[in-house]
Amino acid sequence: MLHQAQHRLHIKTNGPSLVEITAPVAAWLMETGLKDGLLTVFIRHTSASLTIQENADPDVQRDLMDAFDRLAPRGKTLYRHDAEGPDDMPAHIRAALSDTSLGIPVTDGRMVLGTWQGLYIFEHRDGHHRREVFLHLTGC
Template structure:
């Protein structure tokens, strides 16, 4: 029996995220909405943040205490106030670079039947590591079957 397959397509978008300083900004709904808008069916979604002092995470979306504990743990790993060589942009800059290096700048998420294959308690977050608000850009790329 011959199996019919749809040709692969792709879609790109840049998501602009306004952060408020250190914290996790949930982008799950915005990304799901974009997948629906482009008609994504089955494939792979790749996310890439275009910054070196912010990052991407898939993390629990139910208990906000997880976010608090995660941010505190990252602060212990890369504290402000240490004598870093790179300090031109302020005392929060080098710790932000370290935190971004310890987390992720890109994520790959399977998409099936138009929905991200995330676990029950998983959400997609931009993590701001700098002290002040920033505008962050996340590039979205879907490769797979596209439908109407």
């Protein structure tokens, strides 16, 4: 018989960065008591996103940040939408190029991630934010 569990994480971010959330998600999975299933991770924002990336070499994160700076640069004259500042529209573009929802298999109460993979919030805005990540596990 399938069961479901839901949880919300509130994560503080401090400007453009990748904030690893693997540990708090893994801790919640263990609390559910469910062993096998599918975890859906969803971020409730349009200027931040989710990604699974390498968590061993910090150069990977720096290179990703640099690449997104080239893909969606900041600039007052580049975009029509600037009501929330020059970082807002580039943040929306970056979120559109990445994921707001991820599906991750769960086996034996753990996310089935590769050896060097971690789960991250990809913060695209300047300044401090409080991001909400919704977790939904369906399994047994």
